[in-house]
Amino acid sequence: MTALTLSTSSAATLRADAVVIGVAKGPKGLVVAPGAEAVDQAFDGRLAAVVETLGGSGGEGEVTKLPAPSGFKAPVVLAVGLGDLPAEGDAFDEETLRRAAGVAARALAGSKKAAFALPVEDAESAAAIGEGAVLGAYSFTAYRGGKDEKPAKNAPLAEAAILGGKPRDKAFKAAVERATAVAAEVNRARDLVNMSPNDLNPKSFAAQAQAAGKEFGLKVEVLDEKALLKGGFGGLMGVGQGSVNPPRLVRVAYTHPKAEKTLALVGKGITYDSGGISLKPAGHNETMKCDMAGAAAVLGAVLAVARLGLKVNVTGWLALAENMPSGNATRPGDVLRMYSGTTVEVLNTDAEGRLVLADALTRASEENPDAIVDVATLTGAMVVALGDRTFGVMANDDAFRTSLYEIAEEVGEQAWPMPLPVELRKSMDSPVADMANIGERMGGGLVAGVFLKEFVGEGIAWAHLDIAGPAFHEKAPFGYTPKGGTGSSVRTLVRLAERTADGDLG
Ligand code: BES
Ligand code: MN
Ligand code: ZN
Numbered sequence: 001m002t003a004l005t006l007s008t009s010s011a012a013t014l015r016a017d018a019v020v021i022g023v024a025k026g027p028k029g030l031v032v033a034p035g036a037e038a039v040d041q042a043f044d045g046r047l048a049a050v051v052e053t054l055g056g057s058g059g060e061g062e063v064t065k066l067p068a069p070s071g072f073k074a075p076v077v078l079a080v081g082l083g084d085l086p087a088e089g090d091a092f093d094e095e096t097l098r099r100a101a102g103v104a105a106r107a108l109a110g111s112k113k114a115a116f117a118l119p120v121e122d123a124e125s126a127a128a129i130g131e132g133a134v135l136g137a138y139s140f141t142a143y144r145g146g147k148d149e150k151p152a153k154n155a156p157l158a159e160a161a162i163l164g165g166k167p168r169d170k171a172f173k174a175a176v177e178r179a180t181a182v183a184a185e186v187n188r189a190r191d192l193v194n195m196s197p198n199d200l201n202p203k204s205f206a207a208q209a210q211a212a213g214k215e216f217g218l219k220v221e222v223l224d225e226k227a228l229l230k231g232g233f234g235g236l237m238g239v240g241q242g243s244v245n246p247p248r249l250v251r252v253a254y255t256h257p258k259a260e261k262t263l264a265l266v267g268k269g270i271t272y273d274s275g276g277i278s279l280k281p282a283g284h285n286e287t288m289k290c291d292m293a294g295a296a297a298v299l300g301a302v303l304a305v306a307r308l309g310l311k312v313n314v315t316g317w318l319a320l321a322e323n324m325p326s327g328n329a330t331r332p333g334d335v336l337r338m339y340s341g342t343t344v345e346v347l348n349t350d351a352e353g354r355l356v357l358a359d360a361l362t363r364a365s366e367e368n369p370d371a372i373v374d375v376a377t378l379t380g381a382m383v384v385a386l387g388d389r390t391f392g393v394m395a396n397d398d399a400f401r402t403s404l405y406e407i408a409e410e411v412g413e414q415a416w417p418m419p420l421p422v423e424l425r426k427s428m429d430s431p432v433a434d435m436a437n438i439g440e441r442m443g444g445g446l447v448a449g450v451f452l453k454e455f456v457g458e459g460i461a462w463a464h465l466d467i468a469g470p471a472f473h474e475k476a477p478f479g480y481t482p483k484g485g486t487g488s489s490v491r492t493l494v495r496l497a498e499r500t501a502d503g504d505l506g
Contacts, residue, residue: 001187002105002137003159004130004180006167007115011038011072014161017111018076019068020104022092022118023051024085025058033082033092034119035164042069051079059083060099061478063107074115080104091121094128095412101129102136102480105157109139113159120164127175128412133160134183135480135487140194181307182494185300186487188212192296193472193485197272197289201245202320205271205292209250209299209318216306223249231339233363235355238336238346240321242276242329247321249360252299254306255313261500262313264369265302265493266360268353268376269295269320276323276349277331291353293471293488294375295320301493308494312501317364319356323349335433339363340455345433353378354448355437358455365457371400371505372462373496374452375489381444382418382466389470390414391488394449395463396456403505404463404496411491414470424450461506465489 011019022033030052032040040047056064062081068074080100082092097118108114116133120126137156166172192200192208200208206222213220225246228236233249240247270291274280280288295318302316329349330336336344339359346355353376364372382392393408393415395401401417408415424447427439435454439447449464456462470488473481499505 001184002134002157004134004176005159005161006126006165006172006176007161007163008167009163011036011115011117011163012042013073014115014163016074016113016115016161018078018108018114019072019074020078020080020101020114020116020118022082022100023048023056023058023079024082026085030056030058031085035117039069039077039117042071057081061103063103078104078107091125092119094124097125098128098132098412099479101132105133105136105160106477108157109137109154111157113161114157115161115163117163120162123165123169123171123175126162126165126172127179129162130160130176131179131183132480133157134180135186138187138190138482140191140484142191142195178308182304182491185304186490188303189293189296189300189487189490190482190485192299193290193293200289200292201271201322202240202248202269203245205269205295205318205320206248206250209252212299212303213252216303218302218306219253221251232337233339233359234336235338235344235359236319236321238330238334239323239352239355242326243322243324245271245322247356249363250318250320252302252316252318254302256309256311258311259313260503262315262369263497263500264315264317264364264367264372265298266317266357266364266372266374267295267298267319268292268357268374268378269318270353270356271320271322273323273350273352274325276352277325277329278348278350279325280350287472287474290472290485291377292320293377293467293485296485297375297467297487297489297493300487300490301497304490304494305497310497310501312497314497315364315367315369317360319360321356323352338455342435342454343433345430345436347436348438351437351448354451357452361452361455365460368457369460372456372460373404373465373493375465375467375493377468377471378466379445379448379468383469385445386416386469388473390416391465391467391470392416392418392445393463393465394418394420394446395461396420396453397461399506400461400463404465404492407495407499408492411495413489413492415492418446418449420446420449420453465492
């Protein structure tokens, strides 16, 4: 992973492969952003003109490479577009810096060290640059190179030195340490999503949680298929029974001796979703290794909280199963007795996420946490509603939903509040069981949320993040978002834990 450092060196004297500067769209054309003054001086104040002549406009995501001026240790200057210049007196916002640093870091794959001379206002902006660099440099190479060594040519940028900050200042140090921990866990979640489903199954996922938990001092408990059967986890067992890879429920607990609040995070962990007997058609199953992205985000978030030593208890629940068709699979028409005791008629085996989550929500509720957040690639309907970059936020508590939506925006994740209309519940009435696992097609993302709500313990604040859109990125990379697993919602969950630790949430 890309190492982050704060440096007091100037852009001219730092030994690096490239100096990254920012350029923006001003009212009269391209302007050089703050932080690059020394570079501009070395160009006799003509840097903006040079970048513009090379075709630059300052637009977001744009990269212009030019030879560094003589006297510079670094051979190359990389100008990254920041978009529109903020209004007089305003600074560039954190997400703009995060994305620009990500674009630059990705463009510098194959380099060892880059100096980031982007606008640093305070510790937070320095951290945003660092976080963007680590996230943008990410690449998944586990399966590249066959039996040979990994190709070194386009290895991720090894070190990002952030210029313009105060390396000896406590706030700067802490902010960069935080960025390192959080970005590492976002990247872990991405790795888990990108692993092929023949490598990552419920058992191997649980083993990874155990190993990582041990490294950071967490308590990890795994219920295997025998324990799940004995415990009455009918949702997890029903979804997992068609696969040769049996289900698991993993509990990953971080505790702080002075914590006043406990958060429970529940993740959908379908390591592959074929749809089961209600098999998905070709064109709909090629990316379904991503269906454990919720569980990956929950694991990453709990580990990040542990690395940061936050004063809050956080329990992660990973509901792991593989949804496959077989002679042993749940049939459409089967009735499952869930962990809560509720019976559910499975009318569509492709609506499996809500079944495994229901059991995990009931189990999490037994410990009476102050709040529960579940994260799931739950419905195609949410992708239709919000597109592929925005996750939906539903909740049984309006204030909690608003908090989560605001927190997401604060950390640079796109989210939008969605309702849980009570009238949708009756569309899930079953003629034989307490309820069915599907209901009305319209508002399908909300129907799924209404289903989940039934399994949350009385009086517990609960929110549901449907990350089906942003969890897996199929288009060209942008900002710090690569192709494939994105680590969606890890940063939101970590900030929620920080806010809870600070006593900012009810
Ligand atoms: N894992 C899918 C949802 C999904 C779709 C995730 C696209 C990521 C991208 C989920 O298990 C599913 O199949 N949902 C069904 C529910 C339906 C049968 C009620 C869907 O959305 O079609
Ligand atoms: Mn499904
Ligand atoms: Zn699914």
